Structure formats: structure tokens, C-alpha cells
Amino acid sequence: MGFKIKYIVSAIFILLSLGCFSQNVWYVKPDGDNTKDGTSEANAWKTWGKALNSGFVQPGDTVYFLDGEYTKDLTDSTGWYSTNGYEINIDGTQSDTVYFFAADGATPVLDCSGVGSTSDLNYGIRAGSVNYCYFYGLQLKNVWTGDSNDEALGWSMSGDGIVVENCKVYNTHGFGFRLNADSNDTIHVINCDAYNCSDSLKAVGPGNDGYGFGIWNGGNENSVVYLTNCRAWLCGDDGFAFYNNGKIVVSGCWSFNNGQLEGAGNGFKLGFIPGGTYADTLRHVSECIAAGNDCSGFNLNDNSYDAIRGYYVNNLSYRNGYSEEYPYSAVGYRVYNTSSSDAEENKRVFKNNVSYANEDGDIAVSANALYTHEYNSWDDPPDITVASGDFIDLPADSAAIMTLMSAARDSDGSLPDLGDYFKPSSESQLIDAGTDVGYGDDIGAFQYEAQNPAVNPTVVTGQIYNISKTGARVIGNTTDDGGGDVSQKGVCWSESENPDTGDNKTEEGAGAGTFNSVITGLTENTTYHVRAYATNEAGTAYGADQEFKTLKSGYVSNLSNIIWHNGKIIYY
Numbered sequence: 042m043g044f045k046i047k048y049i050v051s052a053i054f055i056l057l058s059l060g061c062f063s064q065n066v067w068y069v070k071p072d073g074d075n076t077k078d079g080t081s082e083a084n085a086w087k088t089w090g091k092a093l094n095s096g097f098v099q100p101g102d103t104v105y106f107l108d109g110e111y112t113k114d115l116t117d118s119t120g121w122y123s124t125n126g127y128e129i130n131i132d133g134t135q136s137d138t139v140y141f142f143a144a145d146g147a148t149p150v151l152d153c154s155g156v157g158s159t160s161d162l163n164y165g166i167r168a169g170s171v172n173y174c175y176f177y178g179l180q181l182k183n184v185w186t187g188d189s190n191d192e193a194l195g196w197s198m199s200g201d202g203i204v205v206e207n208c209k210v211y212n213t214h215g216f217g218f219r220l221n222a223d224s225n226d227t228i229h230v231i232n233c234d235a236y237n238c239s240d241s242l243k244a245v246g247p248g249n250d251g252y253g254f255g256i257w258n259g260g261n262e263n264s265v266v267y268l269t270n271c272r273a274w275l276c277g278d279d280g281f282a283f284y285n286n287g288k289i290v291v292s293g294c295w296s297f298n299n300g301q302l303e304g305a306g307n308g309f310k311l312g313f314i315p316g317g318t319y320a321d322t323l324r325h326v327s328e329c330i331a332a333g334n335d336c337s338g339f340n341l342n343d344n345s346y347d348a349i350r351g352y353y354v355n356n357l358s359y360r361n362g363y364s365e366e367y368p369y370s371a372v373g374y375r376v377y378n379t380s381s382s383d384a385e386e387n388k389r390v391f392k393n394n395v396s397y398a399n400e401d402g403d404i405a406v407s408a409n410a411l412y413t414h415e416y417n418s419w420d421d422p423p424d425i426t427v428a429s430g431d432f433i434d435l436p437a438d439s440a441a442i443m444t445l446m447s448a449a450r451d452s453d454g455s456l457p458d459l460g461d462y463f464k465p466s467s468e469s470q471l472i473d474a475g476t477d478v479g480y481g482d483d484i485g486a487f488q489y490e491a492q493n494p495a496v497n498p499t500v501v502t503g504q505i506y507n508i509s510k511t512g513a514r515v516i517g518n519t520t521d522d523g524g525g526d527v528s529q530k531g532v533c534w535s536e537s538e539n540p541d542t543g544d545n546k547t548e549e550g551a552g553a554g555t556f557n558s559v560i561t562g563l564t565e566n567t568t569y570h571v572r573a574y575a576t577n578e579a580g581t582a583y584g585a586d587q588e589f590k591t592l593k594s595g596y597v598s599n600l601s602n603i604i605w606h607n608g609k610i611i612y613y
Contacts, residue, residue: 064099064100064101064102064137065080065098065099065101065102065103066080066102066103066104066105067079067080067086067092067097067098067102067103067104067105068080068081068082068084068085068086068104068105068107068144069085069086069087069088069089069091069092069104069105069106069107069111069149070082070085070086070087070106070107070108070109071087071107071109071110071111071112072087072109073085073086073087073088074086074087075087075088075091079091079092079097082107085107087111088111088113089106089111089113089127089151089166090113090127092104092106092141093127093128093129093130093131093141093166094127094128094129094130094131098131098139099131099139100132100133100134100137100138100139100173101133101134101137101138101139102139102140103139103140103142104139104140104141104142105142105143105144105147106141106142106143106144106147106149106178106179107144107147107149108143108144108146108147108148108149109147109149109150110150110152111149111150111151111152112152113126113127113151113152113153113165125162125163125164126153126162126163126164126165126166126167126194127164127165127166127167128166128167128168128169129166129167129168129171129174129198130168130171131171131174132171132172132173132174133172133173133174133202134172134173135173135202137173138173138174138175138202139173139174139175140174140175140177141174141175141176141177141179142175142176142177142178143177143178143179143207147178148178148180149178149179149180150180150181150182151165151166151179151180151181151182152182152183153165153181153182153183153184153185154182154183154185162192162193162194163184163185163186163192163193163194163214164184164193164194164195164196164197165181165184165194165195165196165210165213166181166196166197166198167194167196167197167198168197168198168199168200169199170199170200170223171198171199171200171203172200172201172202172203173201173202173203174200174202174203174204175203175204175206176203176204176205176206176208177204177206177207177208178206178207178208179208179209180208180209180210180211181195181196181209181210181211182210182211182212182213183212183213184210184212184213184214184215185213185214186214186215186240186242192215192250193213193214193215193216193240194213194215194216194219195210195211195213195215195216195217195218195219195235195238196208196210196216196217196218196219197216197218197219197220198218198219198220198221198228199220199221199222199223199226199228199259200222200226200228201222201224201225201226201227201228202226202227203220203226203227203228203229204228204229204230204231205218205228205229205230205231205233206229206230206231206232206233206454207231207232207233207450207454208233209233209234209235210233210234210235210238211234211235211236211237211238212237212238213237213238213251214238214239214240214241214242214251215238215240215250215251215252216235216238216251216252216253216255217235217236217238217252217253217254217273217276218230218233218235218253218254218255219252219255219257220254220255220256220257220266221256221257221258221259221260221285222256222259222260222264222265222266222285222287223259223260223261223264223287224261224263224264225263225264226264226265226287227264227265227266227267228265228266228267229266229267229269230254230266230267230268230269230271231267231269231270231271231454232269232270232271232450232454232455232456233254233271233272234271234272234273234450235252235253235254235271235272235273235276236253236272236273236274236275236276236447237275237276237301238251238252238253238273238275238276238277239251239275239276239277239278239301239302239304240277241302247277247302247303247304249277249278249303249304249305250277250278250304251276251277251278251301251304252273252276252278252279252280252281252282253272253273253274253276253279253280253281253296253299254268254271254273254280254281254282255281255282255283255284256282256283256284256285256287256289256312257284257285258284258285259285259286259287260285260286260287260288261286261287262286262287262288262321262323263287264287264288265287265288265289265290266285266287266288266289266290267290267292268281268289268290268291268292268294269292269293269294270292270293270294270455270456271294271295272294272295272296272297272446272447272456273294273295273296273297273299274295274296274297274298274299274443274446274447275298275299275301276299276300276301276304276306277299277300277301277302277304277306278299278300278304278305278306278307279296279299279304279305279306279307279308279309279310279336279340280296280297280299280307280308280309280331280334281294281296281308281309281310282307282310282312283310283311283312283324284312284313285312286323287323288321288322288323288324288325289312289323289324289325290325291309291324291325291326291327291329292325292326292327292328292329293327293328293329293456294309294329294330295329295330295331295332295446295456296308296309296329296330296331296332296334296338297330297331297332297333297334297442297443297446297447298332298333298334298439298442298443298446299334299335300334300335300336300364304335305335305336306334306335306336306364307331307334307336307337307338307339307340307342308331308332308334308336308337308338308339308340308358308361309326309329309331309338309339309340310340310342311324311326311339311340311341311342311343311349311351312324312342312343312349313342313343313344313346313347313349321350322350322351322352322388323349323350323351324349324350324351324352324353325351325352326339326351326352326353326354326356327352327353327354327355327356327479327480328355328356328480328486328487329356329357329486330356330357330358330359330446330463330486331356331357331358331359331361331373332357332358332359332360332361332436332442332446333359333360333361333363333436333438333439333442333443334361334362334371335361335362335363335364335371336361336362336364336371337358337361337362337371337372337373337374337375337399337405338358338359338361338372338373338374338396338399339353339356339358339373339374339375339394340374340375341375341376341377341389342375342377343377343379344377344378344379344407345377345378345379345380346379346380347379347380347381347385348379348380348381348385348386348388348389349389350385350388350389351388351389351390352390353374353389353390353391353392353394354390354391354392354393354394354478354479354480355392355393355394355475355478355480355481355484355485355486356394356395356485356486357394357395357396357397357463357485357486357487358373358374358394358395358396358397358399359373359395359396359397359398359399359435359463360397360398360399360436360438360439360442361373361399361400362399362400362401363400363439370400370401370405371399371400371401372396372399372400372401372402372403372404372405373396373397373399373402373403373404374391374394374396374403374404374405375404375405376389376404376405376406376407376410376412377407377410378407378408378409378410379410383411386410386411386412387411387412387413388413389412389413390412390413390414391412391413391414391415391417392414392415392416392417392475392476392478393416393417393475393476393478393480393483393484393485394417394418394484394485395417395418395427395471395484395485395486396417396418396419396427397418397427397431398429398435403418403419404417404419415476416474416475416476416484417484418471418484418485422474423470423474423475423484425470425471425474427470427471428470430466430468430469431465431466431469431470431471432462432463432464432465432466432469433461433462433464433465433466434460434461434462434463434464435462435463436462445459445462446459463485463486463487464487464489465483465485465487465488465489467489467525467526467578469483469489471483471484471485471489472489494524495522495523495524495525495526495577495578495579496523496524496525496579497523497577497579497580497581497582498519498521498522498523498525498527498553498575498576498577498579498582499519499520499521499523499575499582500517500518500519500520500530500573500574500575500582500583500584501517501518501520501573501584501585502515502517502532502571502572502573502583502584502585502586502587503515503516503517503518503555503573503584504516505571505587505589508589508590508591508592509591509592510563510565510566510591510592510593510594511561511562511563511564511565511591512559512560512561512562512563512591513559513560513563513569513571513589513591514557514558514559514560515532515557515558515560515571515573516555516556516557516558517530517531517532517549517555517556517557517558517573517574517584518554518555518556518573519552519553519554519556519573519575520553521553522553522575522577523577523579523582525577525578525579526551526577526578527551527552527553527575527576527577528551528576528577528578529548529549529550529551529575529576530548530549530550530551530552530553530556530573530574530575530576531546531547531548531549531556531558531573531574532546532547532558532560532571532572532573532574533545533546533547533571533572533574533583534546534560534569534570534571534572535569535570536567536568536569536570537570538570538586538588539570539572539583539586540570540571540572540586541572541574541581541583542574542576542581545560545562546574547559547560553575558573563591564591565591565592565593565594566590566591566592566593566594567590567591568588568589568590569588569589569590569591570586570587570588571586571587571588571589572584572585572586572587
């Protein structure tokens, strides 16, 4: 099956623990001064370059970046930069991580637009190899190339023990994030965004080679990059693109509206292995969404190379391929024939995935290609034809996808709430159509029960009136549906307290709100108990128990003017 690892980083825990582990604390602010000692806000340094590579910061130290916009400054000659970007040259250790954090409540942004270089490579910040560094809440923007032959990297980094959380890169001519975990390295990227990464100056195919998240070069079976709850959009080429021999675990990520200018625009291009042998599962992709991209949603991209052992489960590909610029077919999922054996190709495993409304179909499987697949929307089982009614709501077009999925993150950095979009409706064919591989029985990126947890409805037993020798009327009101669908409501009664639906009952149909039930078949001069009830997915709820007494023979009254409540006549 491969492997499933969920990694959760608590920045709050890190912040609380800094006092225990941090040796020195440094500060950087836009109007700071690099000649000062950097040990307080009043004496803060000015440039990111000094904080990243001046020799002052040591293992176990913390650097706080204060709020504001920073200008990338390569004009001084103090040696903590190169001619085309800021280098990071600080290593922490497993017991003494180096922390580069936005100060509490701050949004530090590094603007690289003022840097002009004739080099073939421009970047915002880059580390050839660093270890045990933690970056939190930092932003980079405007990393441009000098001409059509140049390459631009917003955030480029390789090494071990690296965590990048709640960071953002946007407006580049190339990559947003380019990462590489080599040998036994581990990198975690959590709640990060990359957008508008597109090279308009490229002479041939402008837009190509603009990626949101690129996992590039090197790697082996003992290295792993985790991408958790990240987003990529408006990239010239692909939102996520992998060209790496190591393990890559992608969970809860969104890739949408990629493919600017003449770029390809796959949501997730899962990458080829450039030669070599391996035995483990190298790609694990779960609960991800690819929507509104110019090309395919999920593309294995191992055509004519070694088949990549992968495990792709509970993902959603929606409305990809509707582009006038991109001339090739675009499907939800694309599987290629490779140079590997049939047995190796079958180690590409797809389960519980949904493909809907993509321009050229659900999935394209090349001639002679093999893969293991079951419980996907195109499989039998579940033998379904997905329709719009299987979702509570769907964005209608690319513009609606953009508005919905690019919304601001929550204050803690978590993905914005999509509301009911992409979630199964109560009558959806997606519910219980899959096999539970750790994410639930429903197929697609969202589980119905997990995302719409119904509780018992709230129901009130109202007035009892028009009491006769053999009957009465009861008003009930389902005041809250409990977040589910009320399938039945009414009243139940018996001669004992707290009757339930196993006793006598009326049925007043589905839906919440007020209802009026008629009780018949009663015995004269007898005390009865009655309760209103309502049923949804979570169960049946009851209103308060009320009692009333039927009339006896010989009693004469204007029955329509008698109202009972809680066993007493309240109006006659």
C-alpha cells in the first residue's frame, strides 16, 4: 500500500518553548540599522541578508522579523549576499534549531523587485544546504529575471530538518518554492502559498517553467518532503511539479487556475524518476483538489521513464482543461505507459478518487499502461456517474474557482473554509462508495459525515387542543435540524410517560418547522402522554412530555375552545 504519515507542527508550541531552548534573540525591521547589534527592537538590523548569513546567528538562536515591507539590498559590501540573491548559510542542530519567525502579529514581506542582475539565476533566498532551520510567517515577492534566458527562484532550499510554515511566495518569473531533500533529509512545508509564478519574458513558450512548488533533483528512498495544506495558483506551468528520486507526501493541498500564458498548467505533475532503481512508494497524495487548471488535474508524468510507485487516494479533480491557450487534451487523471515491467506499473495505486466535469474526461490511460485502481468514480465498483447533484455546491467556472479557493487563510494559517463547496450532498452517490484507507468510506477529498456532522434535531411539544373522547390535536415545532436533514417528524403517545416512536405516532413528513398532528383512536376519560419527535441522520429527538385527558361520555362543550398545556386547561 505504501505509507501514510501525517505531520502536524504547532508553531504555538515552538513559540512557547523558545524561552527554554533559544540561546540568543535577534531582531530585524524595515527601518533598522545593520551597524547596530540586533539584540532588541530598538537596535534591530535592517536587512534579511544579515539575519540569514552574517555569522551572528548561531544554533538555538531565534530571529524575529518585525512588521513591514523590506527592500532587498545587495548594495553594501559586508558579505552576507551574493550578486543575485540572499544566501542562507546557518546550520542548526537536531537539539538546537535556528528559528526565523515573523514577530507576533507581524507580516514581514521581502520585496525583490529592485534587484537587477544579468546573472542566469535570480532568487529571493537560497540555501544550497542548511539543516534544522524553522521559518514561520515570512513572505517573498517580485523575483524577476533579467532576460528570456534567466531563471528565477523565489525560495530555494535543500537540507535536513527544515520546516517552512505559513510562508508565502508570489510574483516570480519562475518557481515559488523549490525544495530538495537529499540522502536522509526531511523537509516539512505547511500552510504555505505560491501564486503568480510565471515567466512572461521566456522567448519560447512564455509561462513554462513557472511552478508553485517544485521538488527538484536528487533524493532517495530515505529522504522525504512533506507538503501539507499548501496552495498554488496562477502559475505559468504546474501548481506542483516533482522531479525527484525521494519520497514526497502531499496531503490536503489545492492546485487551481494554473497554466498562464503558454504554460502547460497541470494541477499536480507527479514527476518522472531520471533513472535508478528503488523499492519503496515514492509518492503519497491524499485529500487534494485540482480545479480549473488549463491541463490535467493529476498527471503521473512518468511517460517512457521508470514507473513511479505511488499511492493516490481520496483526491478530487474538477473542471480542468477549459483553456483556449493549451491545445492538448486535459483530463482529471493521466496515467502513462512506462519503461518498467507490468508488475512495477501496477504499483501505481489509485483509490477513492473523484473526477468530474473535466474537459476531456475522467481519466486517460495510455496504450499498454497498467495501474491498480478501485473505488474511484470511474471504476466498477462503485459504478456511478458523478453529477452536480452529488455535491452540495460547486463553483460554476474558473472565475468562481479562483474567488473561492484563493480566499484568505484563517488567522492560524489553516486553509479557508470552503463552506459546502465540493462536499457530498446528503443523497450523494459518493457517500459510502469507497473503501476506508484512513480517510473514511466516502470517495473524494471530503467525507460527508466528517464535514457535515449532524447532531440530534431540536423539537418542541406545543399546545394540545380539540380534545374529544377519542382524539386530540397537538402542535409541534422542529426548531433546529441539527445540521442534518429531518427525514420525519410528528408526535408519539401512550398512557405511560415519555412515549417514543415505538409507541403510537403520527408522521408529518420531512423538513424542519411547525407541524400540526391529529391523534385518533383514543379511549374516553383516559390520561395520555404525548411528545413531539423529529429524526435526522444523527437520530431521533423528543420534545418535553405533556399529558392530557380525553373527555367522558355525556360531557358537553364547545371543544374547539378548549386548549390544554402541561396537563392543564389554559383556555376555555
